[in-house]
Amino acid sequence: xxxxxxxxISQVYEAKKDAKAADKLxxxxxxxxxAETAKFLKRPPDKxxxxxxxxxxxxYEAIQGYSKLRGSFLKFAALHIKNRLIxxxxxxxxxxxxISLDTPDEDKTSLIDTIRxxxxxYEEKEIRQATRQEIEELSAQMNEFGVSMNDVADNSPRxxxxxxxxKKAISYARNNPEILDDFLRTKRVPLAKLxxxxxxxRKSLERHRRYLVAVLLICTNGYExxxxxxxxxxxxxxx
Amino acid sequence: MKYVVMECHTAYAVxxxxxxxxxxxxxxxxxxxxxxxxxxxxxxFKQTKTAKLITIKRIIAAAACLAILSSSGYIYYxxxxxxxxxxxxxxxxxxxxxxxxKGEVLYxxxxxxxxxKIIKTYDAKGKDKVTAANDILKKELEDGVISSGDTVELxxxxxxxxxxxxxxxxxxxxxxxxxxxVKVHGMEDYKKPENNTEKEQKxxxxxxxxxxxxxxxxxxxxxxxxxxxxxxxxxxxxxxxPVKPDENVELPxxxxxxxxxxxxxxxxxxxxxxxxxxxxxxxTPPNVTDKKYEAEKxxxxxxxxxxxxx
Numbered sequence: 267x268x269x270x271x272x273x274x275i276s277q278v279y280e281a282k283k284d285a286k287a288a289d290k291l292x293x294x295x296x297x298x299x300x301a302e303t304a305k306f307l308k309r310p311p312d313k314x315x316x317x318x319x320x321x322x323x324x325x326y327e328a329i330q331g332y333s334k335l336r337g338s339f340l341k342f343a344a345l346h347i348k349n350r351l352i353x354x355x356x357x358x359x360x361x362x363x364x365i366s367l368d369t370p371d372e373d374k375t376s377l378i379d380t381i382r383x384x385x386x387x388y389e390e391k392e393i394r395q396a397t398r399q400e401i402e403e404l405s406a407q408m409n410e411f412g413v414s415m416n417d418v419a420d421n422s423p424r425x426x427x428x429x430x431x432x433k434k435a436i437s438y439a440r441n442n443p444e445i446l447d448d449f450l451r452t453k454r455v456p457l458a459k460l461x462x463x464x465x466x467x468r469k470s471l472e473r474h475r476r477y478l479v480a481v482l483l484i485c486t487n488g489y490e491x492x493x494x495x496x497x498x499x500x501x502x503x504x505x
Numbered sequence: 506m507k508y509v510v511m512e513c514h515t516a517y518a519v520x521x522x523x524x525x526x527x528x529x530x531x532x533x534x535x536x537x538x539x540x541x542x543x544x545x546x547x548x549x550f551k552q553t554k555t556a557k558l559i560t561i562k563r564i565i566a567a568a569a570c571l572a573i574l575s576s577s578g579y580i581y582y583x584x585x586x587x588x589x590x591x592x593x594x595x596x597x598x599x600x601x602x603x604x605x606x607k608g609e610v611l612y613x614x615x616x617x618x619x620x621x622k623i624i625k626t627y628d629a630k631g632k633d634k635v636t637a638a639n640d641i642l643k644k645e646l647e648d649g650v651i652s653s654g655d656t657v658e659l660x661x662x663x664x665x666x667x668x669x670x671x672x673x674x675x676x677x678x679x680x681x682x683x684x685x686x687v688k689v690h691g692m693e694d695y696k697k698p699e700n701n702t703e704k705e706q707k708x709x710x711x712x713x714x715x716x717x718x719x720x721x722x723x724x725x726x727x728x729x730x731x732x733x734x735x736x737x738x739x740x741x742x743x744x745x746x747p748v749k750p751d752e753n754v755e756l757p758x759x760x761x762x763x764x765x766x767x768x769x770x771x772x773x774x775x776x777x778x779x780x781x782x783x784x785x786x787x788x789t790p791p792n793v794t795d796k797k798y799e800a801e802k803x804x805x806x807x808x809x810x811x812x813x814x815x
């Protein structure tokens with residue numbers, strides 16, 4: 267074990283709980299992540315390389331998945347980065363038959379330059395700006411509830427059945443605006459009312475309380491773009 | 506599926522899909538508010554499950570290793586250290602060889618002195634049974650315990666009949682080279698010679714017996730009888746006859762002690778002379794309570810006047 271192994275382990279355990287600590291640890295170990303990526307690419311990685319981003323994600327995954335039982339953290343992280351890069355390489359290999367839009371032509375012009383772009387870049391930029399504003403507002407409002415985006419991502423339902431239960435509760439809240447008002451006023455998720463009204467188990471809702479905070483806030487007035495985004499796949503446009 | 510980038514971190518970004526699910530994905534230079542497709546989603550590390558699985562695997566591996574080690578150890582022990590068969594070399598001295606499965610000698614033991622002597626000087630551990638038997642018999646020949654042409658009986662004890670036959674033929678082949686008549690039997694034919702115990706008794710160093718006990722040596726094995734009084738033994742000294750107390754002599758008066766324990770015997774002493782001799786005047790005990798230490802006076806006077814008193 268390395269001499270500063272205990273320090274790394276304590277940092278990793280801290281990073282598991284705290285997103286900022288995780289970001290700091292990743293920044294501190296960027297040379298290590300770069301080195302592991304360079305080993306795979308057999309060249310120093312650029313900032314724009316997807317492999318470097320994937321390696322960073324793999325490092326973050328290693329932080330989240332590490333336990334003392336697994337031995338040295340750096341060895342564990344190095345192995346995970348390597349495996350992740352290999353997986354990505356195999357995935358990309360399947361799509362190799364497709365020609366990249368960046369492939370240069372005989373005239374040294376890339377394929378993307380020859381294709382007519384039907385997208386309205388300016389409109390897209392405006393939408394992105396508006397979405398960003400909405401997200402910033404949502405983040406601020408979520409902070410009032412003591413919930414961060416990171417928490418919501420961790421607390422989000424993964425199984426289809428659980429997602430359906432949450433959807434039922436949210437739909438019930440949307441159909442009963444007094445519940446949403448109550449939610450905004452008290453800054454507490456009315457789990458009992460939602461469980462009773464939507465006829466779902468309260469325990470299931472309790473497990474995903476932070477996720478419900480985020481989605482219930484989106485359902486309130488003011489987050490039209492995001493509401494539109496999550497409504498696209500729902501039949502009848504109802505959540 | 507389309508995802509909206511909700512938050513960007515150094516290594517990852519939080520995205521929201523069209524199903525209102527929030528996920529973490531690799532931050533491929535994303536910006537907040539950007540809509541992306543086919544992101545590199547973060548793998549949910551099934552930590553607890555994997556950790557448990559690893560632990561279980563480790564335990565199973567450790568248990569398997571332990572089982573292999575213990576079984577191989579047991580086999581090794583059985584092959585090399587467990588007594589599988591016994592060969593008794595019965596000549597003038599009985600020497601017992603404990604053999605392992607390979608037919609190698611584990612240890613030797615004997616109850617005879619001559620046998621013990623041979624065992625002390627000869628280390629047979631790990632040697633082949635025939636070699637050890639030959640060496641032992643050679644030693645016995647050298648020491649004069651047996652002489653050439655004598656009959657030596659070997660008794661084999663083994664659970665395996667094949668082993669018995671093999672051992673028997675080996676001993677019968679190899680040992681006659683020493684000019685000895687060898688007879689090999691099973692251990693069930695062995696009868697412990699009765700002389701052995703007598704021999705041992707004879708050879709054991711006799712304990713020094715005191716002269717007065719030597720005379721009664723023949724009687725020793727007999728059941729111990731209560732010893733009769735011997736005439737030769739001097740009469741025990743008769744206890745001195747009690748001297749008749751003289752009339753003039755004043756009997757010592759024991760000091761009267763205040764404690765109730767000492768008061769009783771004082772009374773008894775006073776009573777005896779009353780029964781025997783009525784003439785004796787029993788002086789009244791001085792009042793000790795008043796003059797505590799005066800009671801000792803007559804005691805010293807008595808010794809001075811009549812030193813013959815017992």
